[in-house]
Amino acid sequence: MNDNDRFSNLLGLARRAGKLISGEQQVLQSIRSQKAKLIVISTDLGAATRKKISDKCTTYQVPLLAFMNREMLSQAIGQSRSAVAIEDQGFAKALLKLNIEEGA
Template sequence: MNNEQRFINLLGLAQRAGKLITGEAQVLQSIRGQKAKLVVISTDIGQATRKKISDKCTTYQVSLLTFMDRNVLSQAIGQPRTAVAIEDQGFAKALLKLNIGEGA
């Protein structure tokens, strides 16, 4: 299993464990509330949304990864989304360790 598949599997596991926040507004709220440990956005997210999330992550010092398109991200978590926040340090660390995607 390659690192991309591991990343997708870990996102799904985080979703089932209830450690994943989905949706633009909820992700921004999680960042502002300093609960988000890592934010993952799709490669095809809108420019305005990308900037808004990126700026918040920079302000609150939250790691941000741009990885996979919205279809793959949606499939991984079981619902149509372009942005997710991981609120668990263990999952965030494991996902970052895989060294997938690019920092935005």
């Protein structure tokens, strides 16, 4: 199992555990309410939406990953989405660790 598969599996597990929020407005609300520990967006997200989410993440100091395309992200969580918020520190740490290892 490679890191992409592990990343996808962790996203799915976070969703089943109720620690994943999906959809642009819900993700922005999670950032504003300071519940989000990590934001994952698809690499093919539109420029305006990407900027909106990126600016909120910068303002509230939430890590942001653009890691997989929309199709892969949607398949990982079982919903058609291009942005998700992780609201659990443990899942966020594990996903960041996998992404760092993947980029190495």
